[in-house]
Amino acid sequence: MTTETGPDSEVKNVQEEAPQQQLEAATHSPAATAAGIASWDAEANEKPGAQPDSRNTEPGTDMEEKDYSETDGLSDKTTPSKTQKSPQKINKKVKSALCRVTLLDASEYECEVEKHARGQVLFDMVCEHLNLLEKDYFGLTFCDSDSQKNWLDPSKEIKKQIRSGPWNFAFTVKFYPPDPAQLTEDITRYYLCLQLRADIITGRLPCSFVTHALLGSYAVQAELGDYDAEEHVGNYVSELRFAPNQTRELEERIMELHKTYRGMTPGEAEIHFLENAKKLSMYGVDLHHAKDSEGIDIMLGVCANGLLIYRDRLRINRFAWPKILKISYKRSNFYIKIRPGEYEQFESTIGFKLPNHRSAKRLWKVCIEHHTFFRLVSPEPPPKGFLVMGSKFRYSGRTQAQTRQASALIDRPAPFFERSSSKRYTMSRSLDGEFSRPASVSENHDAGAEGEKQEEDGEFGSGRRSETEDEEVTTPTKIKELKFLDKPEDVLLKHQASINELKRTLKEPNSKLVHRDRDRRLPSSPASSSPKHEEETPKGTPEKASE
Known part of the structure; x- marks a missing residue:
């Protein structure tokens, strides 16, 4: 009134x-x-x-x-x-929404964005908060009503992608670089290491005992620095997480290797970590549940090189991107048209059954984005006009070629950042849906040496080499030599001379010394002083003999 x-x-x-x-x-x-x-x-x-x-x-x-x-x-x-x-x-107030983003170190970042804002706005805010410039390898994920992981489309409004529920996201790696050494900044490699360590802990990236110990030792070196007898007492790595089923034996092996990395900087340790992790057979593979034409359960994996088919933890087929002519989906069916082979005249189409229509469309989008990012020089523009057949979805970000060009132009001092502790990584840390849970991963890819036995031929290497062979090649030769730093100089010179002489004799295939004196000379080499390392090398595939 x-x-x-x-x-x-x-x-x-x-x-x-x-x-x-x-x-x-x-x-x-x-x-x-x-x-x-x-x-x-x-x-x-x-x-x-x-x-x-x-x-x-x-x-x-x-x-x-x-x-x-x-x-x-x-x-x-x-x-x-x-x-x-x-x-x-x-002067009317603009409506905003609260967004919560779980970062790779398990911390949370909260911000407010306009309700009509596109996904790119939120992604740029997160990257600015992380001080990250090489951001094209990363993305934001959210879970739908079926608890399935979905990538936030930066070209669409956020409210049109999340129909209900709070705006909770996870900042993760979207495109795993085949060669992490080409990344320009240490902070980018650091976030990639955090993602790979989370993949290992959750079981998405299975590896052998030797690989767990090697990668874990590099992670400890990056976080704790050089071994200090006064500071690092007892089992000082027991609180850190390295594997889904972590054992005392693994922790002891990690501590033994960590003691040999004297003088290695955190950045160098992360480079060694990535060089070994990229050779794992499941590195950068995005898995999707499906069924083949006969109704048998399989897994479809999308990676930088193409589409992979898994059945009973074994990779049964691989379709490289140049071999695929067309990718499509209709309802819950996913189709790929294959280029004819050397002795074939006609193209062939292979179909797969996905759980539902959303799963088929999700897999189709992931394939389009991976093919565009890794294979094209620049992304294709979306189709224009009213009469457009099929979906208008196109990858709108920069390709890997454009990202490398932009990275070469980065001219700033190395940003300062604090490396977090890996003990924050728990089994239910990420928002990756059922693919991030160890139970679903173990159904098709056992986290252990058995998976490594079945995936000997890596996706990114040349030829067929086993997991243990890659570890022997990539393990620095300084690991064995650093064990003798506490001995007198004359002893070190003798050991170095014996190593050089042994190398010369091994380079001569017709030398009689190789066959005659091999058994006598090998025990005198420095490698004999670390018998545990030599004995554990074949442990990468122990199931070959047992099975």
């Missing part, structure tokens, strides 16, 4: 002043028409009886007009122009 007294009094004043204004206007301007005077009379006559109804017909506009009249001190009739109401629309 009190809010309407002000406007009523103003209306009465207007009614009393209206006849005088009409007479003055008629005397000063003879061109005033009778229609105008009649309109004023009609307003004066209709105003007292119509004041309650005109303000209560629309509650939303009623609030708007009431606020405007209170600020200006005028009635709505005295300010009918649209130009005077436009400032009130400009």
